[in-house]
Amino acid sequence: MNYKTYPIADLIDEIAMxxxxxxxxxxxxxxxxxxxxxxSNLEGFELxxxxxxxxxxxxxxxxxxxxxxxxxxxxxxxxxxxxxVYIPQTAQRDRYxxxxxxxxxxxxxxxxxxxxxxxxxxxxxxxxxxxxxSQVGVPALARPSSTFQKIEIEIPDLETQRKVVKLIGSLQTxxxxxxxxxxxLEQQVQAYFQELFVDNADPAWTLGTxxxxxxxxxxxxxxxxxxEYYTEDGIAWITPxxxxxxxxxxxxxxxxxxxELGLKNSSASIMPEGTVLFSSRAPIGYIAIASGEVTTNxxxxxxxxxxxxxTAYVYCFLKHNLPVIEGxxxxxxxxxxxxxxxxxxxAVIPDSETLTCFNDFCAPIxxxxxxxxxxxxxxxxxRDSLLPKLMSGEIDVSAIQL
Numbered sequence: 001m002n003y004k005t006y007p008i009a010d011l012i013d014e015i016a017m018x019x020x021x022x023x024x025x026x027x028x029x030x031x032x033x034x035x036x037x038x039x040s041n042l043e044g045f046e047l048x049x050x051x052x053x054x055x056x057x058x059x060x061x062x063x064x065x066x067x068x069x070x071x072x073x074x075x076x077x078x079x080x081x082x083x084x085v086y087i088p089q090t091a092q093r094d095r096y097x098x099x100x101x102x103x104x105x106x107x108x109x110x111x112x113x114x115x116x117x118x119x120x121x122x123x124x125x126x127x128x129x130x131x132x133x134s135q136v137g138v139p140a141l142a143r144p145s146s147t148f149q150k151i152e153i154e155i156p157d158l159e160t161q162r163k164v165v166k167l168i169g170s171l172q173t174x175x176x177x178x179x180x181x182x183x184x185l186e187q188q189v190q191a192y193f194q195e196l197f198v199d200n201a202d203p204a205w206t207l208g209t210x211x212x213x214x215x216x217x218x219x220x221x222x223x224x225x226x227x228e229y230y231t232e233d234g235i236a237w238i239t240p241x242x243x244x245x246x247x248x249x250x251x252x253x254x255x256x257x258x259x260e261l262g263l264k265n266s267s268a269s270i271m272p273e274g275t276v277l278f279s280s281r282a283p284i285g286y287i288a289i290a291s292g293e294v295t296t297n298x299x300x301x302x303x304x305x306x307x308x309x310x311t312a313y314v315y316c317f318l319k320h321n322l323p324v325i326e327g328x329x330x331x332x333x334x335x336x337x338x339x340x341x342x343x344x345x346x347a348v349i350p351d352s353e354t355l356t357c358f359n360d361f362c363a364p365i366x367x368x369x370x371x372x373x374x375x376x377x378x379x380x381x382x383r384d385s386l387l388p389k390l391m392s393g394e395i396d397v398s399a400i401q402l
Contacts, residue, residue: 003156009149014106016065018098029053034060036097042076042083045117049092060097068096068104073113076102077144081133084120086113103144115161119153122388163397164390171383178372185365193316196358206349213314214305216343217269219296222262229262236294240279243286248373250291268295274311277302278318281336284329285322301342312362
């Protein structure tokens with residue numbers, strides 16, 4: 001395969017920074033219009049079309065250089081560094097407005113935008129992208145427009161690029177399809193919870209607290225100065241950061257595990273499969289279900305459901321009542337939900353027949369969601385292992401038919 005090295009300046013037709021913060025203020029946002037991108041839209045390889053805020057078409061027109069279109073590549077230069085996505089031709093809108101924390105590029109005919117993005121998701125690509133990052137204060141790339149254009153990357157001919165994009169794209173399509181199925185299933189679960197326990201709530205149901213639904217359990221961090229307290233394959237130990245990276249509904253392990261010694265010398269507790277994890281600070285409201293025995297750090301007030309209540313009801317109750325729980329948080333430096341506060345969050349305890357009906361409805365859905373999440377984790381691992389080998393030419397793609 002014929003690879004050539006180019007500075008990025010030779011691979012793009014256009015580069016533009018996002019608008020100054022003063023050009024997009026809170027009072028600029030409207031209920032519908034042209035979407036303004038944020039960090040949550042730049043997770044993964046291609047644009048994620050959710051959690052938008054909007055400006056009017058007239059406002060978007062006034063920010064002409066910040067308008068991004070299908071085929072453009074968007075990169076974060078301030079905040080969550082390393083994010084880079086392309087806007088696919090199948091995008092739902094014709095244009096978007098990038099934020100002041102982003103910049104965009106338009107690739108020329110030498111490189112496919114998908115291939116360009118894939119390159120920067122490899123370890124070497126991320127290293128080059130972050131080589132001028134400053135971690136003082138808010139993480140940021142120094143002089144992003146000029147330094148980015150000086151980065152040199154190796155790319156093959158267009159036919160080879162198309163074959164790599166086809167191979168990675170097939171994995172991405174499967175991951176995206178599974179995620180869409182799970183989102184649809186989640187909507188069904190939340191809609192049924194709303195129907196049973198909100199819209200048709202029985203006034204005769206008992207009013208209690210979360211403590212009536214299950215046991216509230218905090219967490220702890222074993223001393224970081226004791227390396228013997230941590231291991232790669234031990235007792236699962238979850239932090240809020242793990243849930244920020246892994247957006248899955250089910251979680252079995254975090255970035256680090258702890259040892260028996262670490263557990264013994266901390267106040268962390270082992271919680272059973274089916275425990276509903278709830279982050280109580282920095283930030284409040286990450287919610288996931290333990291798919292095996294887990295422990296957590298002190299950033300959680302998790303709930304071990306009572307058998308007669310069940311995981312499904314506790315999970316949906318916390319999702320539905322998140323604004324209420326957030327409103328009960330206290331603290332001057334940062335808001336936190338204390339153990340006593342969590343235990344006393346008001347909760348309705350439905351009758352056993354209705355709970356059984358709900359749990360029976362949710363059981364096969366939760367099981368299927370878990371299977372699809374596990375499939376996606378395997379597919380993502382395969383993609384991430386193939387990507388650097390495909391980019392370097394270590395894997396020969398000449399036999400792939402276009």
